Amino acid sequence: MALGNGDAETNNVLVRAGGDPDARLIDFEFAGYGHALHDAVPLHLPGPGWLTVAAPGPAAEYRRALARGVPEAEDDRRYGLGLAAACLWYALVRVERLPALAARPPGDDSRAQLVSILEAAAGVAHGALPHLAGWARRTAELLRRRWPDADRDLGALPPYTPRRH
Numbered sequence: 001m002a003l004g005n006g007d008a009e010t011n012n013v014l015v016r017a018g019g020d021p022d023a024r025l026i027d028f029e030f031a032g033y034g035h036a037l038h039d040a041v042p043l044h045l046p047g048p049g050w051l052t053v054a055a056p057g058p059a060a061e062y063r064r065a066l067a068r069g070v071p072e073a074e075d076d077r078r079y080g081l082g083l084a085a086a087c088l089w090y091a092l093v094r095v096e097r098l099p100a101l102a103a104r105p106p107g108d109d110s111r112a113q114l115v116s117i118l119e120a121a122a123g124v125a126h127g128a129l130p131h132l133a134g135w136a137r138r139t140a141e142l143l144r145r146r147w148p149d150a151d152r153d154l155g156a157l158p159p160y161t162p163r164r165h
Contacts, residue, residue, distance in 0.1 A: 002069070004039040006030030036066055036073075037086040044087055045120045046113060077128075084125035088132050091121035095139070111150040115140045 005012070005028050012027040043059040067073040094117050101111050118140035125133035144151040 001033050002036040002039075002066075003033055004031065004036070006032055006034065006038070008039040008042050035082075035086065036070060037082045040066075040083060041086050041090045044083065044124050045090060046116045081128045084128035084133070087121040087124040088129060088136065091117050091136055094118075106147070106149040108149075111143070111147045112152055115143050115147075115150045118143070 005025050007027055007030045008025065012025060014024045014026055016022055040059065040062050043062055063073055063079065073079050094114055097110075097114065101108070101114060104110065118136045122133040122136035122140065125136070
């Protein structure tokens, strides 16, 4: 258990101009004690800021910082299993929005975001939880077929691309 801000999404971090590494978390309405890997999920799955999550730097730094207080984070097997479970949990929570997304008009960015979340969670979990990763991947494929407008590569978007509303 760790104290976290509970909403470590990209739009809740202030970064100084010029590449200064001194960043500040903001937006603490969900702050509290929870599993330490909860705040690691946005470093691996796309959030509302459409952050490109392919860069390993922030995720590796988070893990190093976590390991200073939680030595188990250095164990690749244990950390991988925990991170896989956390990412799949987040994807399952987002799938709960399926009826609302299905009712939205074609082209709504939230549909593509859900597909991207499922695919990213499958990528994180493929080694640790292969059956659940397969479910996430198959669900993403099904949604791409159901929503042709969501069949696009969000990884090709530049970081922080604004969403259409």
